[in-house]
Amino acid sequence: MTYGEHEFNHVFDGSALLQKFTFGENGATFSSRFLKSYAYTTNLENEQIVVSEFGTTGKSLSRSKLGKLGDKLAFDKMFSDNAPVGVVVFGGEHYCTTEAPFLHKIDPETLETISKVDLHKELGINSQCPNPKMLSDGTSINVLHAVGATGPKYDIVAIPKKPVVGKASVFSKPKKIGSVDARWKLNPCHMHTFGLTENYVVLLEQPLTIDVKATVTNTIFDKPFIGGMEWMENKLVKIHLVNRETGKELKQKIKCEAFFFMHIINCFEQDNHVVIDVDTYKKPELLYAFYVKNLRRGSVLGSELDRGCVKRVVVPLDVPEKVAPETNLVRLAGSKATARKQKDGSLLLTPDTFTNCVYEVPTLHPQHASRKYRYFYGNSGDMTVNAGKVGKVDFDSREVKEWHEEEVYANVTCFVPRPGATAEDDGVLLVTAVHSTDRRKTSLVVLDAADMKEMGRVEFMTPSDVPKSLHGLFIPE
Ligand SMILES: [Fe+2]
Numbered sequence: 001m002t003y004g005e006h007e008f009n010h011v012f013d014g015s016a017l018l019q020k021f022t023f024g025e026n027g028a029t030f031s032s033r034f035l036k037s038y039a040y041t042t043n044l045e046n047e048q049i050v051v052s053e054f055g056t057t058g059k060s061l062s063r064s065k066l067g068k069l070g071d072k073l074a075f076d077k078m079f080s081d082n083a084p085v086g087v088v089v090f091g092g093e094h095y096c097t098t099e100a101p102f103l104h105k106i107d108p109e110t111l112e113t114i115s116k117v118d119l120h121k122e123l124g125i126n127s128q129c130p131n132p133k134m135l136s137d138g139t140s141i142n143v144l145h146a147v148g149a150t151g152p153k154y155d156i157v158a159i160p161k162k163p164v165v166g167k168a169s170v171f172s173k174p175k176k177i178g179s180v181d182a183r184w185k186l187n188p189c190h191m192h193t194f195g196l197t198e199n200y201v202v203l204l205e206q207p208l209t210i211d212v213k214a215t216v217t218n219t220i221f222d223k224p225f226i227g228g229m230e231w232m233e234n235k236l237v238k239i240h241l242v243n244r245e246t247g248k249e250l251k252q253k254i255k256c257e258a259f260f261f262m263h264i265i266n267c268f269e270q271d272n273h274v275v276i277d278v279d280t281y282k283k284p285e286l287l288y289a290f291y292v293k294n295l296r297r298g299s300v301l302g303s304e305l306d307r308g309c310v311k312r313v314v315v316p317l318d319v320p321e322k323v324a325p326e327t328n329l330v331r332l333a334g335s336k337a338t339a340r341k342q343k344d345g346s347l348l349l350t351p352d353t354f355t356n357c358v359y360e361v362p363t364l365h366p367q368h369a370s371r372k373y374r375y376f377y378g379n380s381g382d383m384t385v386n387a388g389k390v391g392k393v394d395f396d397s398r399e400v401k402e403w404h405e406e407e408v409y410a411n412v413t414c415f416v417p418r419p420g421a422t423a424e425d426d427g428v429l430l431v432t433a434v435h436s437t438d439r440r441k442t443s444l445v446v447l448d449a450a451d452m453k454e455m456g457r458v459e460f461m462t463p464s465d466v467p468k469s470l471h472g473l474f475i476p477e
Contacts, residue, residue: 010055086471091170178247413472
C-alpha cells in the first residue's frame with residue numbers, strides 16, 4: 001500500500017480497510033471503506049507516509065528539531081492510531097481495535113468512522129489487548145497495559161454492556177477485576193490475546209517483550225516500532241491465573257517451555273486442571289518474515305518459515321505440598337502434557353502438540369468459548385504449497401480437515417452455528433477469499449463446518465485491489 005511515492009514496509013502497517021459482506025433477502029452485497037484514523041487522514045493529506053507504523057517510519061513534517069522532538073514524545077504521535085486488527089463490540093457499540101491505546105467507533109451499517117477514543121488520555125494506559133472477550137450478558141473483559149508504582153502491569157477490566165449512568169462513555173472508569181505486575185520491569189510482554197475460563201483470567205507472559213527504552217529511543221531517532229521488540233532468549237513462558245471473582249492471582253508459580261504466540265485459541269477447566277490451547281512458534285521469526293520485501297520472494301519464504309503448531313498447555317490446580325520431581329501432575333486422560341513440581345516449588349509445564357502447523361486467527365463455536373470443546377477453525381501456517389489453506393482441528397481425534405483452492409488466499413473469519421443445532425460443528429464457516437488471478441476480485445465462501453466442503457459462495461469484482469482480511473465479526477440481523 002502506498003501514499004504518493006511511499007510504500008509501507010510491513011504487512012502489519014497498511015491502513016485499516018473495513019470490509020463487509022451482507023446477506024439479505026435481496027441477495028448479497030460487498031462494501032469497504034478506509035478507517036478515518038489520524039494516521040490515514042494525515043498520510044492522505046500529505047501524500048506520503050507521515051505517521052510511523054510497526055515496520056515503517058513516517059517522514060517527519062516538522063522543520064524545527066525541538067518541535068519535532070516534542071511532537072514525537074506526545075503519546076498520540078508516538079504511536080499510530082491505525083486500527084487494522086479487527087472490529088469488536090464494547091457497550092453495544094462497534095470499534096476498530098489495535099494494540100496501541102486507541103479505538104475507533106464505527107457505524108457497522110455504513111462503515112463510516114464516527115469517533116476516536118484515546119485510552120491513554122482517558123485511562124492512562126499504554127497499550128491494550130486488541131481481542132477482548134465478550135460474556136453472554138454483553139460485558140466485555142479486556143487486558144490493559146499500564147505503568148504502576150512498581151513498573152509495568154496488566155490490568156484486567158470489565159466494560160459493561162451499556163455506559164453506567166453519569167459516565168461519559170463505556171470506557172469511563174471500567175470495573176477492575178485484577179492486576180498482574182509484569183515479570184520484567186523495563187520489558188512488558190507482548191500480549192495480542194488472553195484467555196478466559198469459568199473461574200480464571202489466563203495471562204501468558206511470553207519471552208517476546210517490548211523494550212521500553214529502545215522504543216522511546218527508536219521514536220526519537222526515526223526507527224520503526226518493530227526495532228523495540230526484544231526476544232528474551234532462554235526464558236520460559238510465565239503463566240498467570242487470576243480469579244475472576246476475587247481478582248487474586250493463584251499463588252502457585254507456573255512456567256511453561258518457551259514459545260512465541262499471537263493467538264490463544266481457547267481455555268477451559270476440566271477435572272481441576274486449566275487447559276490452555278495456543279497457536280505457537282519456536283521464535284517470533286514471522287514478525288520479520290512479514291516485511292513486504294520478504295513476502296515478494298513468494299514460496300521461498302514459505303519453505304523457510306517455522307509453520308508453528310497447536311499446543312495444549314495443561315495446568316493442574318491440585319499441586320501437593322510434597323511430590324517427587326519426576327511425577328507428572330497432569331491427570332487428564334489421553335493428555336501428553338506434563339507438569340512437574342520443581343525444587344523451588346514452581347510448576348514446569350511441557351505442552352501436548354496436536355498439529356504440525358498453526359491454524360491462525362482461530363474461531364470456534366461461541367457457546368464453547370471458555371468451556372470444554374472439540375473443534376476450532378483457522379488459517380494454515382503451511383505456506384509452501386498453497387498460500388491460503390484453512391483447517392478444522394479436532395482435539396479428540398487429533399485430525400485436521402483442510403479446505404483450499406488454487407490461486408485463492410483464504411481467511412477464516414467466523415464459525416456461525418446453525419440455529420437450533422446441538423452438535424458442536426453443526427454450522428457454517430465463513431471464509432473470505434482473495435484471488436491471485438485477479439486482485440480486484442473478492443469472495444465469501446461458505447463451508448459446511450462438519451465436513452469442510454463448500455456450500456456456496458458470492459463473488460464480487462471491485463474497482464481496486466482487495467487486501468486479505470484479518471479478524472472477522474458476524475453481526476446477525
Ligand atoms: Fe490477531
